[in-house]
Amino acid sequence: MLLHLSQKSAEPLHAQMSRQIRAKILSGKLAEDDPLPSIRVMAKQQKISVLTVQRAYDDLEREGLIYTKRGKGFYICSLTTQQRKVLARDRLTGKIKPVIEDALATGLSLGGIIEVIRQIFKGRK
Amino acid sequence: MLLHLSQKSAEPLHAQMSRQIRAKILSGKLAEDDPLPSIRVMAKQQKISVLTVQRAYDDLEREGLIYTKRGKGFYICSLTTQQRKVLARDRLTGKIKPVIEDALATGLSLGGIIEVIRQIFKGRK
Amino acid sequence: MLLHLSQKSAEPLHAQMSRQIRAKILSGKLAEDDPLPSIRVMAKQQKISVLTVQRAYDDLEREGLIYTKRGKGFYICSLTTQQRKVLARDRLTGKIKPVIEDALATGLSLGGIIEVIRQIFKGRK
């Protein structure tokens, strides 16, 4: 599985990993009941500790995005397109709310905020 | 100065403090060259450690929003309305960019993201 | 034999199997001296490993619910209605005791616990 992990990032390794896998699941890039790479294989591929991978997988399992079968591995949960959309929106809401509230307190208008987002969207790679 | 600091919040105390003062400066609520409460006074008012206040003020000074006169205290920097707006936008851009990129990777559209933000704006207290 | 095995369940496959067969035996759905499907047949039917079936049968044999005839297969033990009832109660006691003790430690009353069980009974499919 293609992931971009950076030891230098302030974001913990396990959070980078779970975030990227979560995006693949919610965007439908990983089909339901697909197996994830085993924690040992993933650890070797990404050159990180097995425990870090386990932590990332555990987080995703707690969110209900993957499930585990002892002795078999981790698998993607079945989710409808609608469910995936709701989960994605809920997650975005939780993360973006404090940012928006800070921006409003800082004197920016709703229009100004949306303008900033459009700029980011245009300039993305 | 009126601040809302919560010991329970996951956000560090010094970050809560600098964030709220920053918002007051960038939104024009604090006039240029106004003095900030001394670290000791602020610490007593908010019932927190002087080190925590020091850390918050240091952060704001590093950002160029306040300056210090040795033996006199901290003062708000002179900023034009235009400069304040640019700083506010830059800060918003830095904070919201990873959130937007994650949302896009998660399969949400630009329109979907903006819709989420409008919902937050409508429901804000 | 009709069994419902789920690879997704957190409960091990062999435990699901032994639990369901045990229920059939203790509730009298399987008559004494009836033969169980051979390990190979059962494995093929349920599309699981023979080792998993072996493990389930071994558990039931250890409990004294089935016995094995070398080269012939596994058979249900003779049990009176009274014996079956005692075994069922003993098993329930063992499994429910820690749950009840935890609920009591958590501040729930005996009446509250029974109420919860009545709700589950009413809402069962």
Next chain:
Amino acid sequence: MLLHLSQKSAEPLHAQMSRQIRAKILSGKLAEDDPLPSIRVMAKQQKISVLTVQRAYDDLEREGLIYTKRGKGFYICSLTTQQRKVLARDRLTGKIKPVIEDALATGLSLGGIIEVIRQIFKGRK
């Protein structure tokens, strides 16, 4: 804090710990905003690893029963008596449901199940 941890138990150490602390919180034995022993102190008291304590505390935090302040420690969340009761019932329901369903499948009646629970209640130490 008085806890009874057993290395011999099949239940993981961190689960024993979180279960017993959870019971103290939900039964109201720990007042809101009380601090829990620091992970290092607790580890020393119970003679187990710091990481095991952290795991237990993390679980409770995820459940919303305690909150953490970096550099300060872990504290009990504010909960009304009503909220505690609902949480206790929800937890009991989740744990006891499969047990009840298995007992019913095994041929026990609702009355028989309740009788077993009354026996446990009478015989508890």
Next chain:
DNA sequence: GTGGTCTAGACCACC
């Protein structure tokens, strides 16, 4: 082979 648990030691951010 798989994941689950417990253990240890180290470094960092925060107060």
Next chain:
DNA sequence: GTGGTCTAGACCACG
């Protein structure tokens, strides 16, 4: 001092 993270090694349950 506090908790948060990453690392390593070991043993057990499961298939």
